[in-house]
Amino acid sequence: MTASLAEMTWREVADAVAEGATTVILPLGATEQHGPHLPLGTDTFRAWALAERLSAGLSDALVAPPLPIGCSDEHQGFAGLLSLAHETLADVICDCARCMAGWGVRRLVLLSGHGGNGDALELAVARLAEELPEFRVVVLGSSTTVPAAILTLAASDGIPADAVGLHAGEGETSEMLAVRPDLVRMEQAEPGFRGGGDSLIARLREHGLRPITPTGVLGDGRLADAGRGARYLAAEIDRYRLTLRDASASHMRRPS
Numbered sequence: 001m002t003a004s005l006a007e008m009t010w011r012e013v014a015d016a017v018a019e020g021a022t023t024v025i026l027p028l029g030a031t032e033q034h035g036p037h038l039p040l041g042t043d044t045f046r047a048w049a050l051a052e053r054l055s056a057g058l059s060d061a062l063v064a065p066p067l068p069i070g071c072s073d074e075h076q077g078f079a080g081l082l083s084l085a086h087e088t089l090a091d092v093i094c095d096c097a098r099c100m101a102g103w104g105v106r107r108l109v110l111l112s113g114h115g116g117n118g119d120a121l122e123l124a125v126a127r128l129a130e131e132l133p134e135f136r137v138v139v140l141g142s143s144t145t146v147p148a149a150i151l152t153l154a155a156s157d158g159i160p161a162d163a164v165g166l167h168a169g170e171g172e173t174s175e176m177l178a179v180r181p182d183l184v185r186m187e188q189a190e191p192g193f194r195g196g197g198d199s200l201i202a203r204l205r206e207h208g209l210r211p212i213t214p215t216g217v218l219g220d221g222r223l224a225d226a227g228r229g230a231r232y233l234a235a236e237i238d239r240y241r242l243t244l245r246d247a248s249a250s251h252m253r254r255p256s
């Protein structure tokens with residue numbers, strides 16, 4: 001049977017929870033520019049795909065519909081942007097968590113496809129820890145850097161880290177070729193800003209992407225490959241499984 005809340009009836013959900021499905025994975029996306037070649041919903045499609053793949057390997061998890069709007073103020077100046085204040089997104093997450101706790105969910109996995117959602121996630125986690133101390137919350141995918149496992153896979157295929165890129169580069173483009181190839185305009189892909197090092201995140205936070213990359217790309221999507229994208233997604237799932245296992249282990253050890 002499907003694990004997708006949006007496709008289930010309330011009785012199916014109640015039965016699944018009674019049989020132990022007390023984890024919900026909530027995919028968090030964004031609606032923001034992803035260069036000339038990727039759709040605005042790139043982070044939402046990626047988060048949703050990751051959530052579905054993660055749940056397939058878990059016996060106790062349901063998947064909530066993705067939240068398609070996140071915190072993307074760093075993309076001001078590009079058409080199509082929809083962005084929430086950190087507090088607003090944290091409010092939405094907390095409202096959903098309260099509902100879930102009401103029908104028996106005990107663990108919420110917040111799986112973000114967009115690094116800019118990190119502050120909102122921190123806020124939501126802190127509020128829920130205070131308000132619902134028995135309700136566990138695990139955050140996945142909120143990093144603002146490219147995961148080391150992806151950089152290792154890229155390097156083994158001869159793709160340099162600055163081409164993988166933080167945004168709409170080879171990394172996200174390859175993943176989108178694996179997830180929604182019908183939405184990737186490869187013929188429109190252009191090289192973006194490459195480089196920046198540790199100071200890049202600080203500059204992005206202060207000035208946004210527009211002054212750094214007029215096309216909106218950090219990296220180079222022209223090097224993307226669907227097979228590599230599938231391997232990136234698999235590597236992320238492996239990392240998420242370890243994080244969930246470690247989170248469960250530390251919860252078991254916690255004094256009651």
Ligand SMILES: [Zn+2]
Nearest residue numbers: 042043168172
């Ligand atoms: Zn993205």
